[in-house]
Amino acid sequence: xxxxxxxxIGLIGFGAFGRLVAEHLAPHGRLRIxxxxxxxxxxxxxxxxxxxxxxxxACPVVILATPVSGLAEVVRAVAPHLRExxxxxxxxxxxVRPAAIMRAGLPPGVDxxxxxxxFGPQSARGGLPGLKIxxxxxxxxxxxxxxAFLRRALGLSVILTTPEAHDREAAAVQGLTHLIAKVLVxxxxxxxxxxxxxxxxxxxxxxxxxxxxxxxxxxxxxENPYAAEVRRRFFDLAAQMDGELGEGEGIETRASxxx
Amino acid sequence: xxxxxxxxIGLIGFGAFGRLVAEHLAPHGRLRIxxxxxxxxxxxxxxxxxxxxxxxxACPVVILATPVSGLAEVVRAVAPHLRExxxxxxxxxxxVRPAAIMRAGLPPGVDxxxxxxxFGPQSARGGLPGLKIxxxxxxxxxxxxxxAFLRRALGLSVILTTPEAHDREAAAVQGLTHLIAKVLVxxxxxxxxxxxxxxxxxxxxxxxxxxxxxxxxxxxxxENPYAAEVRRRFFDLAAQMDGELGEGEGIETRASxxx
Numbered sequence: 248x249x250x251x252x253x254x255x256i257g258l259i260g261f262g263a264f265g266r267l268v269a270e271h272l273a274p275h276g277r278l279r280i281x282x283x284x285x286x287x288x289x290x291x292x293x294x295x296x297x298x299x300x301x302x303x304x305a306c307p308v309v310i311l312a313t314p315v316s317g318l319a320e321v322v323r324a325v326a327p328h329l330r331e332x333x334x335x336x337x338x339x340x341x342x343v344r345p346a347a348i349m350r351a352g353l354p355p356g357v358d359x360x361x362x363x364x365x366f367g368p369q370s371a372r373g374g375l376p377g378l379k380i381x382x383x384x385x386x387x388x389x390x391x392x393x394x395a396f397l398r399r400a401l402g403l404s405v406i407l408t409t410p411e412a413h414d415r416e417a418a419a420v421q422g423l424t425h426l427i428a429k430v431l432v433x434x435x436x437x438x439x440x441x442x443x444x445x446x447x448x449x450x451x452x453x454x455x456x457x458x459x460x461x462x463x464x465x466x467x468x469x470e471n472p473y474a475a476e477v478r479r480r481f482f483d484l485a486a487q488m489d490g491e492l493g494e495g496e497g498i499e500t501r502a503s504x505x506x
Numbered sequence: 507x508x509x510x511x512x513x514x515i516g517l518i519g520f521g522a523f524g525r526l527v528a529e530h531l532a533p534h535g536r537l538r539i540x541x542x543x544x545x546x547x548x549x550x551x552x553x554x555x556x557x558x559x560x561x562x563x564a565c566p567v568v569i570l571a572t573p574v575s576g577l578a579e580v581v582r583a584v585a586p587h588l589r590e591x592x593x594x595x596x597x598x599x600x601x602v603r604p605a606a607i608m609r610a611g612l613p614p615g616v617d618x619x620x621x622x623x624x625f626g627p628q629s630a631r632g633g634l635p636g637l638k639i640x641x642x643x644x645x646x647x648x649x650x651x652x653x654a655f656l657r658r659a660l661g662l663s664v665i666l667t668t669p670e671a672h673d674r675e676a677a678a679v680q681g682l683t684h685l686i687a688k689v690l691v692x693x694x695x696x697x698x699x700x701x702x703x704x705x706x707x708x709x710x711x712x713x714x715x716x717x718x719x720x721x722x723x724x725x726x727x728x729e730n731p732y733a734a735e736v737r738r739r740f741f742d743l744a745a746q747m748d749g750e751l752g753e754g755e756g757i758e759t760r761a762s763x764x765x
Contacts, residue, residue, distance in 0.1 A: 365701065381700055408700070413700065419697050420697050426747060433747075434678070438675040438678050441676065441679060442638070443629065443683065444625060444637070445711040448711035449682075449708055449711045451704075451707050452704040452705070453704075468751045469751055475751075481689060484693060485741065488688055488692075
């Protein structure tokens with residue numbers, strides 16, 4: 248069984264996150280990158296020679312770095328080219344749905360580990376060490392070994408979990424952050440001068456997710472089975488706060504001041 | 507006309523923010539602190555000898571560190587004891603209403619400067635230098651001198667503004683931060699393990715305001731004339747995002763997965 252280090256690694260997807268994967272895995276394996284939507288000129292600009300789907304998918308380790316919404320299609324395309332005993336990983340922001348798609352679509356002789364790096368190009372600017380990644384065993388017994396590699400070689404903080412437990416937590420963590428960020432961006436221009444430290448922190452959080460691809464937002468809010476429920480609680484509580492503020496004393500004192 | 511340094515300073519109010527004021531002004535003036543709601547034992551524990559209202563209010567500089575909701579009452583109590591030529595300042599989170607209350611209730615021979623330190627006991631833990639304070643001239647010409655003192659003696663970043671301009675910006679800055687924080691606190695327990703950097707920043711912001719006195723929240727949301735409008739925009743946009751997420755593709759794909 249191949250180890251994750253210094254083996255050929257197939258990377259399907261060379262978008263913003265695929266590039267981040269490539270940058271950090273290049274010292275650890277011989278990458279074969281494939282992305283039919285990236286022009287050759289972009290590959291050339293990144294100093295990378297593109298491979299065909301068949302070449303990339305034939306590696307002992309294959310990473311699917313595509314939007315969750317396109318994963319089913321990629322799995323169908325990749326499946327016929329995979330070798331017996333290969334290890335396939337994804338990097339999507341939700342895990343229940345991708346795990347189900349991979350389990351259903353990848354041949355039985357292939358091991359599957361679903362991962363979610365809890366960071367993006369913005370938050371990884373300062374380097375990977377200390378950043379978190381969720382790792383879920385889906386098929387086979389290689390999740391712990393993947394976790395050990397991510398910990399030792401990349402310095403990541405590894406959270407071994409299940410797709411369900413992941414999506415429950417991510418529904419709150421990412422669902423709320425992205426929703427709040429989306430609303431605040433829509434309210435811009437917001438003040439930049441008379442700000443508090445806490446507002447600055449919120450806007451810093453907004454800055455980290457505002458340039459995420461729309462697919463990331465949609466995966467987080469739509470393809471996480473628990474996200475709608477979290478949004479519902481947020482809106483219900485917000486409406487309740489708003490109702491409380493609309494009543495009583497506040498309006499009275501404002502009226503008496505105007506008088 | 508007395509300078510702000512090394513004169514007796516009357517401080518009316520010895521709550522969380524009054525204590526912060528006392529701590530930082532002690533090296534710059536002889537403080538006379540009055541707060542009828544703080545027991546003598548608490549003054550003793552803080553190593554402070556309390557003064558009567560008349561003694562504190564007779565200082566050349568008097569700082570009103572009371573909740574905005576109680577300001578009118580404090581102004582009424584303080585007014586008869588103020589000296590001709592005294593300078594009165596407040597430190598409330600909103601400025602239109604307090605400026606109007608002080609202008610209406612303080613004797614004509616008294617100068618008034620309304621201030622809003624854009625920080626609290628949590629955010630001031632690392633020291634004052636670099637923190638922001640809004641300073642609004644209300645009556646007399648001493649606002650610039652107050653600003654110069656706050657800049658030089660305390661290292662604060664001073665924003666000279668008007669009560670109206672202040673409240674417009676604060677309605678977004680504080681109105682949104684406190685509302686979001688209030689909702690997130692109500693949603694607890696929230697995940698602490700599988701978190702992203704942006705979620706951590708949001709929760710750090712929540713941590714800075716969650717222990718604020720309820721009066722602070724009410725002042726920010728109820729006594730700022732522009733806060734309701736900001737809340738309205740936030741809720742309308744959030745509902746719009748929610749509506750968009752509820753439609754189309756998302757539900758379809760989830761249904762097809764379940765099937």
